Amino acid sequence: MQQITLTKKTIDHSDTGRFSFSFFCDRCGKEWVSQEKEFSQGGFTVVESDEALKLLWAHEHRTAFDEASLDARMQFNRCPKCDRWVCDNCFCIERKTGGLCVDCC
Secondary structure, eight states: OOOOOSSSOEEEOOOSSEEOEEEEOTTTOOEEEOOOEEOOGGGOSSOSOHHHHHHHHHHHHHHHHHHHHHHHHTTOEEOTTTOOEEOGGGEEOOTTTSOEETTTO
């Protein structure tokens, strides 16, 4: 199942032992990398089945991605006019609109 990303470009750096994601400004491409999160294996020291391990990994990956997306919302601003998520450098605050990306100002 493909997850909906906050920014148009997102890279998944996750592997079998950790989860990490990069989100990029929709305007300039500035990268923000989420904090790494370890795969807990559900707290088990030994998992009996490969299928169970895959299911645990998928669940924790989905959760880690959702948490990283929430954190990314604090790093980017959504332009209400063009709907892009941009970094602070690509966002201008205005009294009338509350703020727009620099292309829409």
